[in-house]
Amino acid sequence: MSRRATIRTAHDDAALVARAISPDNTDEMTTTVERDDTEGDDTTGRLVTRIDRETTSGLQSTVDDYVVNLEVAIDVASQARAVQGDQPTDTGPVSDHDTDSDTTHNE
Template sequence: MRTATIETTHDDAALVAAALSPDNTSEMETTVEDGRVVTRIERETTSGLQSTVDDYVVNVGVAEQVVQTANQPANHNT
């Protein structure tokens, strides 16, 4: 079994983790630890692990952007 642990820091780690969790497979576990999002991934093959990590890294970037956008004050033109 191949494993990887990815740790990232965010202003709202719990919200980022919640945004990521729907994309987790049964081989992934995402938790929030001391303000960090920690994801552990297990795959049978190195290539499978690499593919999953690549996808996950993209998803983290998207989740972070969504959280930042959601936390911005609304700009209403009246």
Template sequence: MSRRATVRTSHEDPELVARALRPDNTDEMETVVDDGTVVTRIERETTSGLHSNIDDYVVNLEVATDVADATRCGDEQSDDPTDAGTASETDTTHDTS
């Protein structure tokens, strides 16, 4: 007999949270948005396996929520490279002036 759990959570941007969660889902997990709520269904053969998946899911949910909050607030990291200084002791600076 399989063990099952359904986790339902509400978020300001449920689609974004669900997209952030899906890559970490195992084959036994499904994450969808249903009526504005993130719904994840987990099915495992053992209680300990189900418990382990739920623990991992809760951690992933925290990260996904943080990502969604940062994105919504405009705190995304810029893709523009910046000079962070010397990368190694062998780097040299050449003055071409």
């Protein structure tokens, strides 16, 4: 008899968290993203992770590992969003900036 657990968690960018956690998933795990259409935002949604194990202790161990890995994935995703938000999207032409150096040569 197989033991099963389903873990659902809501996220601002569920697809990003899913990509961050996917390397830690084992063959006994599947993670999908359910979009939350009520928010009008295609990034808001839920991660749904299903874990199947043969023993109760194996299921408990895998769920414990998953929750720790999920915490790290959420932290990494939030840090990635923060860094991306700090990056300028358009710095404009370089010539728009004043310079302190004299580029003309008078001989």
